[in-house]
Amino acid sequence: MTFSQLQRFFWICSGTPEHFIEKYPTEHSKYLGIGATIFFTALFAALSGGYALYFVFAGNPFAGLWGLLFGLMWGLAIFNLDRYIVSSINKTSKGLKQFYQASPRLVFAILIALVIARPLELKIFDKEIHDRLKQRYLNDQNEQIKKVQSAFNEKYALELSQIKKYQDEYDLLSADVNRLREELKEEVFGSRTSTTSGVPGYGSYAKNKELVVVAKQTRLEYLAGQLADLHATMNRQKTAEGINNQMMLSETLLDKKAATAGFADRNWALGALAHASDDVSSSSANAILFITLLFIVFECAPLIVKLLSDLGPSDVETKETEKRIIAQLTNTAYFSRNRAIREYRIMGSKIGGRRAKKYLSNKRGWGR
Template sequence: MSLSLWLARLSGARPEILAKAPGDVNKHAAMGGVLLSTSGVAAVSAFFALHSVLELPLAAAAAAGLVWGVIIFNLDRMLVVTMTRGNGWVLNLIAALPRIALAVVIGTIISMPLVLKIFEPEINSELIAMQAETIQRNQDEYDQAYDKITELEAEEKRLLDVLAGRAEAVVSDDPDVKAAKSALDAAEKAYQDASQSAQCEFDGTCGTGVPGDGESYRQKKRAADDARATRDRARTALDDVTAKVTKRIQDGSSTDVDNANRRLPEVRADLDRLRADREDLEKRGSTATAADTGLLARLEALDRLTENRRSGGQAHLALFLLFLCVELLPVVVKTLTSFGPETLYDRLAKRADDGTDHDDKLWADRDRDLAVDRADQKLAMERHRLDAQTKAHAKTTQLVADKQLAMAVKAIDVWGQLAQLRTDEELDRWYRDHVGADEPRTMPIRRPIFPPADGGHLNGGHVNGTHLNGTQRNGTPSATPNP
């Protein structure tokens, strides 16, 4: 088989029809070449994606790419083979739309790895910049999450200064003094707000808007007085706490060195724990950021490259459209050829299909007629069998009825003979009793004639040599048997 015929068969052409239309071999061979080219591009694209992105070994990536190329070839061949001429260009276009949509999807999948491979140097540079931004962003988040470390470091430095004698105890640094000072500041702010509100109400610039001494002003004035009393109590409390702390420092009741010795181990333990947690989190974040070079990261880098660069966007679009057109080419060509006039191959294929359909219809009609004939023959045979069974049954029934009638007639004859014999015996007995036993009888007693039951010969009124009228064959009277 020549290469052209082999490529034509790959495109779905039928060899027996191509033998009759040799002029169409090149067209179908070109379609087969396009299918092979598309599957080859798909295989290369899958190889780059698996080897570059997933970092598979060369052999494994090549094997997987080959399998992907075979899959794409089968899909494209299916799309081309299933596209046939319809009844008009509108129907052809409607039938081609789903296949074109599927080809667009396949082309997009195929083109993306190739585009990533072509822009690989720029994408790698952008990935480094993205990783640096991610590390800085993570660092800011770590600083916010672990701001306690800064506070503990400042406290550690203060405690070390106290232990080294570089710092003296100050009343304002005492925690109790700080708390009292914060309470005074809050009370002072509350008094100032209440005083301003009362004055504003008195001037008529806020609140009810009526100037002068009214009910609203008196209420706000009482609130301001209460806030002032609270402020005065807070100031008194601050003075008391300050006096106590001052006296404690002056009297030496509590030394900063002792407090620093007690507090410093706690501060250092907390610092070590928080620093270890932060170091572990930073290490894991750096590892994850460095490993973030997969397909999604590369696609994001490609989007960033082409977002603000006109030339990059145009190059990306051009490459994408190129590989998309390679995938769409078989379907588009098949669609366009369906709009043109029929070729010799198309006409021969149509006639062959119509002839096959006609022959199949004839064979179907013949099989149907044979089935009908077989059914009729089987029906006739069944009817004949039923008729024979009916006749045999009727004949058997008639024979049984005749036999039963003969048996009934014979039974009636025997009964009549027995009845006659009984009557003769009764008459004979009566005669003996009333006439006399010595008087000769003028008429012998008749005996019944029974049909032979043991194979005896019945002829002329004799049964086994015995005469039926009561006398033997030699004329000697026989004894009269009892019935």
């Protein structure tokens, strides 16, 4: 495509008839810039829409194809909207009337810019979004495990309280048995303390202490058996209810889940990133704001250029041509030659023109 062809393409994109622009060299650059801005806005819209729909169909083998098709459709829709918005501004209006005409179009352009900007922001901050999603999924997994365990503890509160009771007694008794064994050893070896006689040998004091140790050891073994049975029962119940299957996601699984997250999750992560209070998130929030403002300016640029530019000869000719065509089409005279031409001739058709002349000659003949 040569420069002349590219220039004509951008003129078409601007929404003003090409032959009007071509007649006036002073208008070439203005409409080249307007048309190029409209075209590249539509291009960004196509990329944005395709990227957004790609994540909507994430996991589908045809996600790329659907994203491509939707991107093309979305880009064409935005192109036509922008082209209409810019071409509908009447430059022949005076003063604030142009601004009043353009104000609804400016609001609409801002809305389009916000829609276009969001998916592209998701792509720009992809790494930060990925980390934020991993953190969220990990927190969600923790909360889920806590909820399941809490429900299980409520359901088996009696059994768990019995385990705690036996465990507390077992711990105290175990410490007591160990203490009594040390005292028995000191009694046999003749070490004099506040709890021993100081007489070496296996005497009556040693026998009494040994009986106490044996009795406590028997109770200790009973408690150990009860605890083992209760723990085995609770483990069976946990397995039956899926408690033992609850586990934290590994780093690999977290990465995989974050990589295949849908558009809604990624949009949430970007919002959380923008509203967090840490320094990194504050910096990202400022960057998101500036990117959004950049797209708003980019989308409104054709309108602003059209509003700020002086009234050009192509604008005047376009307006005069519209007035002439409207006056011709709204002529209500029954014998008007223009009406006869409209009824019998398609614009530019020679055959229709001969029919119109024949019709007019017949009308004149009838009038004699």
